[in-house]
Amino acid sequence: MFGKRILVTTQNDWPIAKVVAAYRSQSDAEFGFRQLKDPHVVSFSPMNHWTEHNIRIHTFTCVLALQAAHLMRREAANAGEHHSVRELLERLASIGETVMIYPSTGGRPKARRMLTEDIETHANLAEIFNLNQWAPKKSSIIHPQASKTVYD
Known part of the structure; x- marks a missing residue:
């Protein structure tokens, strides 16, 4: 937390600020995957599918629902209602x-x-x-x- 980090990138033409922003956005992606496991946000499981096709469709639907929830959170924040995705979905429900x-x-x-x-x-x-x-x-x-x- 208070140490130093060295960022190595293959994007040599990116400005330093963009490299740092991309690194920091990694935590946003990780948080999104944690939300896929939260039954109060987008419940990825239990998955009652056995074929590869149905598993892919289920996964796509869950990720799409999570994206829609994040867009709704952003829309609410732009209008002055600041909530987490979970809080927003609870309030809407x-x-x-x-x-x-x-x-x-x-x-x-x-x-x-x-x-x-x-x-x-x-x-x-x-x-x-x-x-x-x-x-x-x-x-x-x-x-x-x-x-x-x-x-x-």
Whole structure:
């Protein structure tokens, strides 16, 4: 930690700053592989595949999911929400939504969607990732006083 290191490279045309940055980025790659083993981030195992093809597909999917999670972390950080990948995924997983149905005033009942917890982080993440676009537009909701389906 407090010792000296000698970096040997075959990239003779790189400036020293780029060589040092490349060396330091190695720890980022190693951290990514550790996250592949973390069941709360991207669970690489258990792998229930036996053929080489399926193992390759499983590996590709896990690495792709990890890349997507890191891109989402960067997007959130650029918008002011600074979390680790694990924290970000936990917070996104904890976002819940409920539909409130209000009595009608001479027509169909009014439905209003809202987050289940009023946490600023949840609202910010919902806005950053535009989670509203993924909510059902015509969700089937059974009206409590009648057995008919209500649509937003």
